[in-house]
Amino acid sequence: MKKMLALIVVLAFVLSACSKSNSGGEASSSSSPASNPSASASANGTGTSAKPLKVVLLIPGNLGDKSFLDSANRGLEMIKSQLGAETKVIEMGTDQTKWQPIYEDVANQNWDVIIGGNTTSAEYFYAVAKEHPDKKFIDFDTEFTEIPSNVYAMSYKINDATFLAGAAAAMVSTSSIPRADPKKIIGFIGGLDVPGINNFLVGYIEGAKYVVPDIKVITSYAGTFTDPAKGKELALVQYNAGADVIFGAAGGTGLGIFDAAKEKSKYAVGVDSDQAAIINDTDPDKANLIITSAMKNVDNSILAAVKKFQEGTLPFGKVETMGFSEGGVGIAKNDIYNKLMTDDMQAKMKEIEDKLAGGEIKVSDAMGMQTSEVEAIRNSVKP
Amino acid sequence: MDKFFEIIFTTDFAFSIFRVTTPILFAALGALISNRAGIVNIGLEGIMLTSALTGVLISAYTGSALAGLLGAMLGGMLISAILALFTLELKTDIILGGIAINAFASGGTVFLLYVLTGEKGTSSTLASKMLPDLHIPLIERVPYLGPIVSGQHVLTYLSILAALGVYFLLNRTPLGLRIRAVGENPKAAQSVGIRVKQIQYIALVLSGLFASLGGAFMSMGYLSLFTRDMTAGRGWIALAAESMGRGTAVGTTLTSFLFGFAQALANALQLLKIPSELISTVPYITTVLGLVIYSYRQARKLRKGR
Numbered sequence: 001m002k003k004m005l006a007l008i009v010v011l012a013f014v015l016s017a018c019s020k021s022n023s024g025g026e027a028s029s030s031s032s033p034a035s036n037p038s039a040s041a042s043a044n045g046t047g048t049s050a051k052p053l054k055v056v057l058l059i060p061g062n063l064g065d066k067s068f069l070d071s072a073n074r075g076l077e078m079i080k081s082q083l084g085a086e087t088k089v090i091e092m093g094t095d096q097t098k099w100q101p102i103y104e105d106v107a108n109q110n111w112d113v114i115i116g117g118n119t120t121s122a123e124y125f126y127a128v129a130k131e132h133p134d135k136k137f138i139d140f141d142t143e144f145t146e147i148p149s150n151v152y153a154m155s156y157k158i159n160d161a162t163f164l165a166g167a168a169a170a171m172v173s174t175s176s177i178p179r180a181d182p183k184k185i186i187g188f189i190g191g192l193d194v195p196g197i198n199n200f201l202v203g204y205i206e207g208a209k210y211v212v213p214d215i216k217v218i219t220s221y222a223g224t225f226t227d228p229a230k231g232k233e234l235a236l237v238q239y240n241a242g243a244d245v246i247f248g249a250a251g252g253t254g255l256g257i258f259d260a261a262k263e264k265s266k267y268a269v270g271v272d273s274d275q276a277a278i279i280n281d282t283d284p285d286k287a288n289l290i291i292t293s294a295m296k297n298v299d300n301s302i303l304a305a306v307k308k309f310q311e312g313t314l315p316f317g318k319v320e321t322m323g324f325s326e327g328g329v330g331i332a333k334n335d336i337y338n339k340l341m342t343d344d345m346q347a348k349m350k351e352i353e354d355k356l357a358g359g360e361i362k363v364s365d366a367m368g369m370q371t372s373e374v375e376a377i378r379n380s381v382k383p
Numbered sequence: 384m385d386k387f388f389e390i391i392f393t394t395d396f397a398f399s400i401f402r403v404t405t406p407i408l409f410a411a412l413g414a415l416i417s418n419r420a421g422i423v424n425i426g427l428e429g430i431m432l433t434s435a436l437t438g439v440l441i442s443a444y445t446g447s448a449l450a451g452l453l454g455a456m457l458g459g460m461l462i463s464a465i466l467a468l469f470t471l472e473l474k475t476d477i478i479l480g481g482i483a484i485n486a487f488a489s490g491g492t493v494f495l496l497y498v499l500t501g502e503k504g505t506s507s508t509l510a511s512k513m514l515p516d517l518h519i520p521l522i523e524r525v526p527y528l529g530p531i532v533s534g535q536h537v538l539t540y541l542s543i544l545a546a547l548g549v550y551f552l553l554n555r556t557p558l559g560l561r562i563r564a565v566g567e568n569p570k571a572a573q574s575v576g577i578r579v580k581q582i583q584y585i586a587l588v589l590s591g592l593f594a595s596l597g598g599a600f601m602s603m604g605y606l607s608l609f610t611r612d613m614t615a616g617r618g619w620i621a622l623a624a625e626s627m628g629r630g631t632a633v634g635t636t637l638t639s640f641l642f643g644f645a646q647a648l649a650n651a652l653q654l655l656k657i658p659s660e661l662i663s664t665v666p667y668i669t670t671v672l673g674l675v676i677y678s679y680r681q682a683r684k685l686r687k688g689r
Contacts, residue, residue, distance in 0.1 A: 220653035227613070
């Protein structure tokens with residue numbers, strides 16, 4: 001037994017070493033001079049104006065999520081092509097214990113701007129930023145309000161986008177377009193019952209109620225972000241219970257919703273990036289059921305921030321809220337949207353968008369809400 | 384409470400139990416065969432994941448769902464043959480071998496997907512094929528029974544046939560007898576001329592075959608695509624089902640269905656106004672209840688026997 005334990009320990013070390021070189025490989029490949037922070041700092045101080053801008057993006061996780069993180073990477077690609085910057089993306093993997101060392105390594109290297117993001121990694125990111133006051137950091141998605149003075153952070157008002165998604169869902173559900181049944185029921189599937197996800201939910205419910213005040217919204221939580229089969233199962237339950245449009249905020253789990261929509265020939269709403277466009281080439285039948293997607297325009301806002309940095313107008317030490325009016329969030333209006341939504345419905349959506357942009361509509365923010373408040377909202381619309 | 388029964392007593396709910404159970408049942412049968420031969424195959428999760436990807440890739444490149452299924456089966460058998468080689472020939476600890484297979488599958492599938500498609504998360508850019516649902520002509524029209532029993536996925540029917548097959552194999556065939564003998568006491572089996580290693584090879588490869596069918600169901604039946612780590616612990620649940628079923632074909636099948644029922648119930652209960660945290664405990668509570676009932680009956684049997 002002791003022998004086996006020893007073997008397991010050894011194996012664990014070997015495995016973690018392997019995956020380290022796998023996920024953090026790009027980081028360590030150029031981090032050999034990292035042990036000498038002062039040298040790289042001085043190099044940075046002199047080299048900013050003449051040389052091309054050097055921008056690094058740190059992904060807390062792996063690319064390929066077809067949404068949020070891929071969108072950040074698209075932003076980096078635009079920085080490379082439009083600003084002529086020297087760029088690099090580092091996938092830090094899902095093992096959070098490796099994130100801080102990678103941040104440290106990168107902060108000690110010669111980068112003009114270090115971009116990182118997402119709430120789970122914020123603490124490490126800010127801690128490293130504080131230790132390197134001479135470096136500039138951009139956080140592309142934060143929930144914090146107090147940040148170090150050398151960090152510029154963006155906070156997306158995703159609830160603006162889900163408000164629009166909810167409005168579209170309720171409109172389709174009560175319309176007479178094919179596949180929509182007259183029952184006023186729509187669905188929502190979340191990854192976890194946490195504030196970050198409930199923020200999507202609250203906006204969605206408010207948007208739906210804005211259009212159809214007596215709409216019912218079924219809410220389910222998968223408890224996981226990586227089990228599409230569970231997502232499909234939950235979606236089937238909701239479709240069977242009378243929902244004809246389902247919106248999912250559940251990462252990989254949410255991909256199962258589209259399979260369920262195809263099986264039941266009902267509608268779905270995508271999340272984070274234009275999910276219909278992604279599957280349109282391989283499975284147009286499935287894509288045609290995705291009315292729209294609630295999106296964070298991570299790519300555009302990262303590009304805009306780096307542009308401002310180049311111009312020297314980026315307000316460091318500040319958290320900027322990127323709502324609908326700032327162009328930070330929105331819904332996908334692709335061919336499918338234009339085909340499915342009638343002219344009347346599109347006009348109505350435009351009207352709602354104008355009101356959102358003009359501040360006439362204020363969407364509640366679930367981030368600051370008590371659990372019981374969210375629960376009350378959720379239960380008030382359950383069928 | 385009325386609403387609760389409204390949800391439970393529907394054909395949709397009963398139908399979903401079969402669907403949820405299928406991948407668990409396949410993998411549990413895989414666990415059963417190798418366990419009876421004295422090898423704990425904890426690589427089931429990895430084997431399922433590998434097969435799920437092979438099925439998608441081969442069906443996408445050949446345009447044939449059947450070729451995809453065969454590819455998935457071959458892939459699963461190959462992986463378990465590798466595991467067998469390491470365990471039986473090179474004397475690696477089976478637990479370590481299993482962990483290695485799982486770690487390899489989790490990273491390797493994403494790597495392969497990336498090399499072939501440039502994607503790291505899902506195979507949604509591949510036009511992979513799905514295996515069909517099966518509608519049984521006469522039964523389909525029987526009220527209540529028809530909508531539950533007919534129209535399931537072809538692999539769902541196969542999983543039930545496989546359970547019968549494994550029961551028959553273990554209890555009624557010379558190979559089954561040898562597998563059980565090897566698992567019970569390899570030295571004794573050897574002394575009567577059974578080639579222990581050969582039997583264990585067969586058992587492990589069969590185990591991989593069943594797990595691979597579960598994997599193929601995930602990506603070509605349940606869903607139409609492969610996603611990173613999509614088996615989401617079903618291989619581990621299968622191991623639990625096998626041990627809760629006390630290493631018998633009947634027990635393993637019944638526990639697999641119990642787990643399937645509990646998960647389908649947890650999904651359906653979300654329609655009610657019950658906190659989601661409470662609902663997510665349903666599968667575990669069901670497991671504990673199942674164990675309590677089982678041991679109570681076992682204890683009573685012992686008392687009566689005295």
